[in-house]
Amino acid sequence: MKQRTRLTVMMEIAVMVALSMAIDLIDSGFKAGPYSFSFSMVPILILAVRRGLFPGVIAGLVWALLQLILGDASSIVHPAQFLIDYPLAFMMLGIAGISRHQKLPFILLFSALAIIARYFWHFISGIIFFGSYAPKGQPAWLYSLIVNGGTMLPNMIICLLIITLLYTAAKQLFYTKKSA
Template identity: 40%
Template sequence: MKQKQTLFLVEVAVFSALAYLLDLFSGFLFSRIWPQGGSVSIAMVPVFLMAFRWGIKGGVLTGFLFGLLQFILGMSQIYHPVQGILDYLVAFALLGLAGLFAAQVKASMQDGNKNKWMAFVIAGTFIGSALRFISHFLSGWIFFGSYAPKGQSAWLYSFIYNGTYMLPSMILSAIVVILVISAAPSRMVQFADVSKKTM
């Protein structure tokens, strides 16, 4: 058990750092398109993988550390403390709720039902991404309404702004997560008992 706990902590640290590096790269590419933050990225993939491998605890902790790295290492766009918390700590921690489907993903994989586990992965990825989007949307509506074009409401501006990068990021992430799990299915089911306990 102690060995599994150590592995859990190591994977949380490694996957959080990987998510940050992926986001850092995409941020450089897309900073001119979304100047107030956000980018089309597969940075959510490590968080989703941890969520499906270890459950909610693994996903939320990885997402939180990913957001914290952005928060403290200078790549964040922080204009107000509450906005910073919503856009980074809360938004990325919510990705980990994809782990709601961790047990179903693993059970489907153990049963050899590929279509079923893929459907659960897509559902988890959608829920995690949707919750992250809501957090960004609220932040944009409250704190970035002044950037809205003349005649456009703040909520609509936030919806469009955040939706233009969140939707493609969600689709890309779901595809990559499925490809990664397909390439190493045994790694996902290795700690099925642990994932149930960490949920």
């Protein structure tokens, strides 16, 4: 990768992480109990589609660390839980960059897979670290599935709808000059 291209990718990572963080801070008021609703993953997903797996993974990692630094990382009960819920889960958003197909169905498919992978790790963390919050008699895995699935599904739908709208209105957001 040329020096100029590397610099461009780093700048795109910085801009998309900042945009995700800004969206996250703005829509952080859309919470109902353990559920939160946000489209803040969209910039990271677009970056991954544009630049590939590795830049998407790095952007997810930077976003997770920025949330910790700015105090947006809530409910940290154990260092291992932090690693699962933040760096590991957020890095999964890079999966959207695995497919090099630039057609909307592939972008949506791999974005959905990335979101599912992210929430899979939240689900695992929920079983291990938050299962004690489950109602009496409810297994920890079911509680985590309900809470994390109840957050993942609307967030995934919102993100995929926004990606569809952006792709329809401004396809160039999903391409680099090289891939166009």
